[in-house]
Amino acid sequence: MDPVMNRIMQAQELASSGDRAGARSAFENVWRDVGTDPLHVVTLAHYMADVQDDPAAELRWDLRALEAADSLTDARAQEHHSSLQVAGFYPSLHLNLAADYNKLGRVAEAHEHLTKAEGAAGTLTDDGYGRMIRGAIARLRAEFDRDH
Template sequence: MTFDATLTRINEGVQLHHQQGERAAARDLFAQVWDEIGGERGDALHVCVLAHAMADVQDDVRQELLWDERALAAADRLTDARVAESGVPLSVAGLYPSLHLNLAECHRRLGDLDRAREHLRQAEAGIDALGDDGYGKLIRDGLDRLTQQLAAG
């Protein structure tokens, strides 16, 4: 494992958002890092993690969806070796349930329930890649909530 300054900066933005409630500051930091890594052409791990985090600080669901789609496209370019090298404690397969959950939620909020259900199915199909830990529980709970919301219409 090597020290990854870019992932450290992305984590700083995540902390700004989740622990300090500074969505705008996090969004600004993420935008700086996005430019530094070369946008979508950057390292797939950096693009995936950054886009996943950037989606969470968007005020418009369409922008959130765009960032979530970027994260998914970057995950498709990732390898387990690259993820392991960075010290991220997941396989590439372990990223997909969360990515598809976020896409499903965006589509639900936009009223596209068919696409929401499709992403929900894809998230559920990959759930076995998650461990029996806090992260796995978080994603499983999110899938359960979304399933109930979609069932309610």
């Protein structure tokens, strides 16, 4: 694994253990050094969004992640792990954006990204991660349909 991905994963371990402030600080340190590699940017921004307390900041990080994914190639992703395909990133990225926009009361944008997440979900494999993301999409759809 490359050194930047190691640092990102170490910061994510802090987030997973419940230390959101520590993770945010660690991610900020990595961000200063991350450069322009789209794999590094998409990974860091995707995780950084999850440790934000302000929904607008969360949205900004999730938008950075989506933008980076748009310039990421399968070949670059597979340098990190041979099973990765960029198409598999989009269900989660659009799900997060839908949730962000929903929190901010931006219903049309939330609906647009939720629909994109649903459309991209077919790229997910039938493993724990795929089931988790499909389940989260379904829960957000049910919440969205109930509230709007």
